[in-house]
Amino acid sequence: xxxxxxxxxxxxxxxxxxxxxxxxxxxxxxxxxxxxxxxxxxxxxxxxxxxxxxxxxxxxxxxxxxxxxxxxxxxxxxxxxxxxxxxxxxxxxxxxxxxxxxxxxxxxxxxxxxxxxxxxxxxxxxxxxxxxxxxxxxxxxxxxxxxxxxxxxxxxxxxxxxxxxxxxxxxxxxxxxxxxxxxxxxxxxxxxxxxxxxxxxxxxxxxxxxxxxxxxxxxxxxxxxxxxxxxxxxxxxxxxxxxxxxxxxxxxxxxxxxxxxxxxxxxxxxxxxxxxxxxxxxxxxxxxxxxxxxxxxxxxxxxxxxxxx
Amino acid sequence: xxxxxxxxxxxxxxxxxxxxxxxxxxxxxxxxxxxxxxxxxxxxxxxxxxxxxxxxxxxxxxxxxxxxxxxxxxxxxxxxxxxxxxxxxxxxxxxxxxxxxxxxxxxxxxxxxxxxxxxxxxxxxxxxxxxxxxxxxxxxxxxxxxxxxxxxxxxxxxxxxxxxxxxxxxxxxxxxxxxxxxxxxxxxxxxxxxxxxxxxxxxxxxxxxxxxxxxxxxxxxxxxxxxxxxxxxxxxxxxxxxxxxxxxxxxxxxxxxxxxxxxxxxxxxxxxxxxxxxxxxxxxxxxxxxxxx
Numbered sequence: 001x002x003x004x005x006x007x008x009x010x011x012x013x014x015x016x017x018x019x020x021x022x023x024x025x026x027x028x029x030x031x032x033x034x035x036x037x038x039x040x041x042x043x044x045x046x047x048x049x050x051x052x053x054x055x056x057x058x059x060x061x062x063x064x065x066x067x068x069x070x071x072x073x074x075x076x077x078x079x080x081x082x083x084x085x086x087x088x089x090x091x092x093x094x095x096x097x098x099x100x101x102x103x104x105x106x107x108x109x110x111x112x113x114x115x116x117x118x119x120x121x122x123x124x125x126x127x128x129x130x131x132x133x134x135x136x137x138x139x140x141x142x143x144x145x146x147x148x149x150x151x152x153x154x155x156x157x158x159x160x161x162x163x164x165x166x167x168x169x170x171x172x173x174x175x176x177x178x179x180x181x182x183x184x185x186x187x188x189x190x191x192x193x194x195x196x197x198x199x200x201x202x203x204x205x206x207x208x209x210x211x212x213x214x215x216x217x218x219x220x221x222x223x224x225x226x227x228x229x230x231x232x233x234x235x236x237x238x239x240x241x242x243x244x245x246x247x248x249x250x251x252x253x254x255x256x257x258x259x260x261x262x263x264x265x266x267x268x269x270x271x272x273x274x275x276x277x278x279x280x281x282x283x284x285x286x287x288x289x290x291x292x293x294x295x296x297x298x299x300x301x302x303x304x305x306x307x308x309x
Numbered sequence: 310x311x312x313x314x315x316x317x318x319x320x321x322x323x324x325x326x327x328x329x330x331x332x333x334x335x336x337x338x339x340x341x342x343x344x345x346x347x348x349x350x351x352x353x354x355x356x357x358x359x360x361x362x363x364x365x366x367x368x369x370x371x372x373x374x375x376x377x378x379x380x381x382x383x384x385x386x387x388x389x390x391x392x393x394x395x396x397x398x399x400x401x402x403x404x405x406x407x408x409x410x411x412x413x414x415x416x417x418x419x420x421x422x423x424x425x426x427x428x429x430x431x432x433x434x435x436x437x438x439x440x441x442x443x444x445x446x447x448x449x450x451x452x453x454x455x456x457x458x459x460x461x462x463x464x465x466x467x468x469x470x471x472x473x474x475x476x477x478x479x480x481x482x483x484x485x486x487x488x489x490x491x492x493x494x495x496x497x498x499x500x501x502x503x504x505x506x507x508x509x510x511x512x513x514x515x516x517x518x519x520x521x522x523x524x525x526x527x528x529x530x531x532x533x534x535x536x537x538x539x540x541x542x543x544x545x546x547x548x549x550x551x552x553x554x555x556x557x558x559x560x561x562x563x564x565x566x567x568x569x570x571x572x573x574x575x576x577x578x579x580x581x582x583x584x585x586x587x588x589x590x591x592x593x594x595x596x597x598x599x600x601x602x
Contacts, residue, residue: 018428021506025422026434028415032475037441040452047451054458100346106339116589117347120354123581125535127553128574131560132357135567141369143356175353182593227443235445238537245560264447269542274451281447292443 047278054272065279075280077255078263081166085240085259086233089170094225097177101184102214115185119178130242133172134159144171159246162256169239169257180225187221188214219303227292234288237261260284357578361385361571368567381568388572396548397555398576404469404551405533411473412480412529413522419476420484421510425496441478446538454542468543469536473529480525487521488514520591527588534581552577 023030048065050058069075100118104111121129136143137158145155158168195213204212240259244252250266251258264284268277360368362381367374388394422428423435457468495517496509504512515522537553544550550558556577559570585592 015429018426019430022422022426022428022431025426025506025510026419028474029419029438029476029478029481030434032415032472033438033441036453036472036475037444037449040449040456041444043452043455044448054455103339103342103346106335108336108339108343114343114347117350120582120585121350123531123585124578125537125553125581127535127537127556128577131556131570131574132353135360135571136353136356141371141373143352143373146373175350231443231445235447241537242557245557261447265538265542268451268454274455277447278451281445281451284445285448288443288445 044278044281047275048282049279050275052274052278054274058275061275065276066283068276069279069283074255074258074263078258078260081240081256081258082234082236082260084166085169085236086230088166089173089236090226090229090233092170093173093177094180094222094229096174097180097225098184098218100177100181101188102210104181104185105188115182118181121175122178124176126238127242129172129176130239133168133175134243134246137168137171159243160253162252162254165243165252165256169243172239180229183221183225184218187218191217216304219299220305223295223299223303227295230291230295231288234284235261237265241265357571357575360567361575363568365566365568384566384568384572385576388569388576391569392555392559392573393548394552394555394573394576397550397552398580400466400549401534401551401553404466405530407466407470408473408533409526409529411470411475412477413526415474415476416480416525417484417488417515417518417522418510419481420488421506421514423481424485424488425491425509425514426506438478438481442482450542457543463543464545464549465543466549469533469539477529480528484518484521484525487518491517520594523588523591524594527584527592530584531581 047058049060049062051061051064052058104114108114124132135141137145139145139155139157139160142158144158149155156164156167158164191214195217196209199209199213236259240252240257240262241250244250244257244262247253249255250262250270260280261284264277264280267273267280359376361384363374363377363384364379364381367377423431423438453468454463457463460467462468491514496513499509499513535553536551537557540551540554544554547555547558556570556573559573
């Protein structure tokens with residue numbers, strides 16, 4: 001009896017020691033979480049129900065900010081612009097990255113050199129790459145239109161015509177897909193070769209091998225890139241703002257570059273409407289969490305993990 | 310006799326033809342595709358540099374001038390003079406280095422706690438941390454600004470550096486993935502010999518995780534170097550600006566030529582690319598081992 005009691009006490013002591021040691025190790029993060037995340041989250045929710053201009057105390061207005069938002073045409077426009085850049089940016093960019101990774105994966109010589117070349121643009125700071133592309137996309141003197149003209153295609157007025165400002169950003173985005181390419185390449189190199197050999201013996205063609213082996217095998221990576229891409233895309237900011245400033249505005253021609261994060265920033269720091277901005281942030285949060293959940297839910301149908309049958 | 314010979318050589322020609330086709334499909338075509346896209350990826354860099362060494366007339370010349378008559382190194386001198394470039398570089402580098410130091414000091418600690426010590430509530434806390442990765446920056450942006458404002462830290466570097474000394478969920482997760490792959494036999498024997506958790510962390514786990522630590526340091530530095538929104542919100546005094554903010558001011562405030570702007574952009578980009586080449590091996594290793602950026 002006493003022996004088991006002593007053993008239990010010893011176990012408990014060890015368990016408690018592990019708890020305290022563990023907490024000690026994560027304590028800096030925990031403190032940061034409380035200070036820079038949990039407390040701000042609570043405050044942000046409070047602000048979203050208030051009118052607050054930074055100089056006088058927040059004034060409780062209930063759901064007024066949210067009601068105002070649903071009648072705010074700029075809110076809808078910024079949401080539309082953000083959805084546009086997410087759909088037409090994220091999906092083609094991922095498909096392109098996968099294509100490049102497939103090419104790189106054909107065990108070509110100099111793979112490391114090519115990989116480095118595709119990765120380099122992702123190192124260029126967003127402001128610098130945006131300024132560079134503003135110049136490349138210049139309607140009169142830009143290299144892109146020179147190229148398009150040479151092969152007889154339309155030469156859009158990229159940064160001035162509201163119909164072309166977002167496609168301009170999508171085009172620029174292809175240049176920065178190196179990270180996705182590198183990560184897809186890593187996923188492709190993990191696909192067991194025996195799968196392909198077995199399929200080849202069974203007479204599976206190139207397309208069917210891609211469709212039934214490659215795509216399922218890399219689907220966890222696709223899920224990961226999709227989720228991260230979605231989160232980033234809904235916070236799209238720097239490139240949009242720099243491009244917009246070419247037209248001496250915050251939202252670009254006819255507000256075609258007024259992305260959600262830009263409108264939120266403007267509301268908070270130009271109009272000092274902290275309450276309204278906070279309710280915008282919460283709607284953003286709900287959208288991002290909702291879409292992420294949706295992707296994860298749907299992932300049961302299209303993501304395959306190695307351990308499964 | 311003669312027949313068999315022709316048949317045999319015919320067979321050989323067929324094999325050779327097939328091999329030729331295979332070579333074309335498996336080697337030549339991929340190389341053509343990779344080289345063409347590779348050139349397209351490099352072209353903007355080339356154009357950045359070429360524009361930076363042209364005169365104003367050459368920049369706006371039609372037809373396009375592919376290489377300037379005389380290389381205008383003066384653009385670089387003028388670009389550095391037009392804005393306080395050296396000061397901005399120093400500011401940016403200082404924020405980057407201190408942020409990386411903070412991240413490297415704290416994130417591995419938390420990652421160790423989340424991977425190699427099993428304690429009650431660990432999983433719950435881990436999921437909470439992972440949820441913060443999805444949380445949009447904008448939700449905390451306003452209250453954190455208000456907080457720093459109340460502490461009189463707006464227009465200082467504190468808001469840009471300090472949060473790094475509490476770790477970041479992103480990097481903690483990356484390091485945790487790495488730590489989980491370190492064999493437990495290595496640390497268990499040290500534990501039996503009476504080594505404390507901190508000693509195991511410091512003397513066994515950290516030295517084995519060099520590539521991952523380098524990756525975190527580089528990613529933090531890269532992020533700070535190119536960050537735009539943070540400095541935009543917190544730094545008002547032009548003397549305190551970083552390169553991102555300083556470069557953007559080129560467009561509005563000064564009537565500056567594209568030549569100067571491209572020269573400044575080149576100077577902004579070159580250090581980061583040089584740094585990348587310096588740590589590339591470890592970086593790729595760190596990224597591919599953890600499958601995370």
